[in-house]
Amino acid sequence: MPSITGPEGPDVHGPGARPHVLLSVAMSLDGYIDDAAPATLVLSDAEDLDRVDGVRAGVDAVLVGAGTVRADDPRLLVRSASRRRERTERGRSPSPLRVVLTAGGDLDPSASLFGTGTGISGRVVYAARPAVSGLRARLGDSAEVVDAGDPPGLPGVLADLAARGVARLLVEGGGAVHSAFLAAGAVDEIHAVVAPFLVGDGQAPRFVRPGTFPQDAGHPMTLAETRAIGDRVLLRYRIGDPDRRLLTLACDLAERCPPSDSAFSAGAVVVGEDGEVLATGHSRAGSPLDHAVEVALSALRRGDPRLAGATLYSTLEPCRTRASRPVACARHILDAGLSRVVTARRGPATVDGRAAAALEDAGVQVVEIPDLAPLARRPNAHLLR
Numbered sequence: 001m002p003s004i005t006g007p008e009g010p011d012v013h014g015p016g017a018r019p020h021v022l023l024s025v026a027m028s029l030d031g032y033i034d035d036a037a038p039a040t041l042v043l044s045d046a047e048d049l050d051r052v053d054g055v056r057a058g059v060d061a062v063l064v065g066a067g068t069v070r071a072d073d074p075r076l077l078v079r080s081a082s083r084r085r086e087r088t089e090r091g092r093s094p095s096p097l098r099v100v101l102t103a104g105g106d107l108d109p110s111a112s113l114f115g116t117g118t119g120i121s122g123r124v125v126y127a128a129r130p131a132v133s134g135l136r137a138r139l140g141d142s143a144e145v146v147d148a149g150d151p152p153g154l155p156g157v158l159a160d161l162a163a164r165g166v167a168r169l170l171v172e173g174g175g176a177v178h179s180a181f182l183a184a185g186a187v188d189e190i191h192a193v194v195a196p197f198l199v200g201d202g203q204a205p206r207f208v209r210p211g212t213f214p215q216d217a218g219h220p221m222t223l224a225e226t227r228a229i230g231d232r233v234l235l236r237y238r239i240g241d242p243d244r245r246l247l248t249l250a251c252d253l254a255e256r257c258p259p260s261d262s263a264f265s266a267g268a269v270v271v272g273e274d275g276e277v278l279a280t281g282h283s284r285a286g287s288p289l290d291h292a293v294e295v296a297l298s299a300l301r302r303g304d305p306r307l308a309g310a311t312l313y314s315t316l317e318p319c320r321t322r323a324s325r326p327v328a329c330a331r332h333i334l335d336a337g338l339s340r341v342v343t344a345r346r347g348p349a350t351v352d353g354r355a356a357a358a359l360e361d362a363g364v365q366v367v368e369i370p371d372l373a374p375l376a377r378r379p380n381a382h383l384l385r
C-alpha cells in the first residue's frame, strides 16, 4: 500500500526535493476565478484553452484540489492529438500524470477524471490518512490512493511526486490549492490570464485566499512575459533568486531541442552583469551538431565588453572535449572571457566530466544548483535511463 515514506534516490531527490512548479490560473479583471453560481464560469476562450493545453503537454503531472474536481469535473488530459503524439515520440505518456489532493476524501468515482478515453494517463490521489481506506474501496483501480499523512502536508506530496520522476508539475487550482502552494513557497512560475470582465461578487472564489506568502519577504516575482490573447492578457512571473530563475529559463530552452536518440539536449543563457539576457541557445538549434553553449556564444561578438562580467547558465556541464567539432564549449567560454558559469550539476551528461574543473583552473567561478538537476535531465531522461 503506497504511503509517503520520504524521498528516495539520493542522486536525484535530496531531502526537500520537489518538482519545478508552474501555477496556472485564469481570473476576471477583479481577481475572481469563478462566480458564486453552481455552473463553472468560463474565463478562458478557445485560444487560451489551447495555450493551456500546450503547457499541459510540457509537464509530467497536473495537480488540482478535490474542490475543483467537485466543481468543474475536469478531465485534465492533453486535448491536441499532435501534442499527445509528440509526447509519445519523446518517450512520455500521451498525457501527464493526473494528481488530486483531498483531505476528507469526498471524490466521486464517476468523475470524468476517473473515466476512460483517449490519451489516458496515470492518476494519483493524495488523501489524509483517515480517508484513505474508504477512498481506495470507492476508486478501485481507477486511481492510486496515497496516504499523505494526517494532516496531509505539501512537502511530502511534492517529494513523493519527485520520486515518481515528476520534474515539471502544473498546478491548475483551485483557490485553496493555489493558496497552499504559494504559502508554502512551492511555486516557481505563475501563469495568470486576466479576462476582460468583472465578477464583483464577494461570495465568489478568488485567485488566492487571505494569508501570508513568502513572496512578501524577499522572494520577488519577476515578470517573464506578457502576451495578449485576444482581449485577454497572459502574465508570466518567475519566482526565486536570479540564478535559479535564469537556470530555469535555460531548462525551458532545453525542452525545445529537436529530439535525438543519441545527443544530449541542453539549454544556455548568457546574462550581463546588469541582469540583461544577452543571448540564448539550445542543442541542435541550427544543425544537428550544435551545442547549446556554442549557439548562445556565437550570437555575441568576440570582444563585446558586456561579456567580461557576464554569467553563462548552462543546464548541463559544458563539454571539455568533443568529437563532432574542433572547439569544445569550455574553450568557447574561456575565449569569450566569461567570469562565471552556473549549471545544475557537474556530469553525468558530459563528454568529459572535468570541464567545470578546467574552467575553475582558468579562473572561472562555477556554481552548481543541484536541486535543478532533475529539471535539467528531464529532456535527456531517455539517454540517462
Ligand SMILES: NC(=O)c1ccc[n+]([C@@H]2O[C@H](COP(=O)([O-])OP(=O)(O)OC[C@H]3O[C@@H](n4cnc5c(N)ncnc54)[C@H](OP(=O)(O)O)[C@@H]3O)[C@@H](O)[C@H]2O)c1
Residues within 6 Å of the ligand: 024, 025, 026, 027, 032, 033, 034, 040, 041, 043, 064, 065, 066, 067, 068, 069, 071, 072, 101, 102, 103, 104, 105, 106, 126, 127, 128, 152, 153, 154, 172, 173, 174, 175, 176, 177, 178, 180, 205
Ligand atoms: N479560473 C481558474 O483558473 C480555476 C482553476 C481551478 C478551479 N477554479 C475554481 O476554483 C473553485 C474551487 O476552488 P476551491 O478552493 O474550492 O478548491 P480546490 O483548491 O480545488 O480544492 C480544495 C480542496 O483540496 C483539498 N486540499 C487542499 N489543500 C490540501 C492539502 N494541502 N492536502 C490535501 N488536500 C488538500 C481539500 O479537499 P477535500 O475538501 O476533499 O478535503 C480542499 O477542500 C471552483 O469554483 C473552480 O471553478 C478556477
Ligand SMILES: [Zn+2]
Residues within 6 Å of the ligand: 291, 292, 293, 294, 318, 319, 322, 328, 329, 330
Ligand atoms: Zn559543448
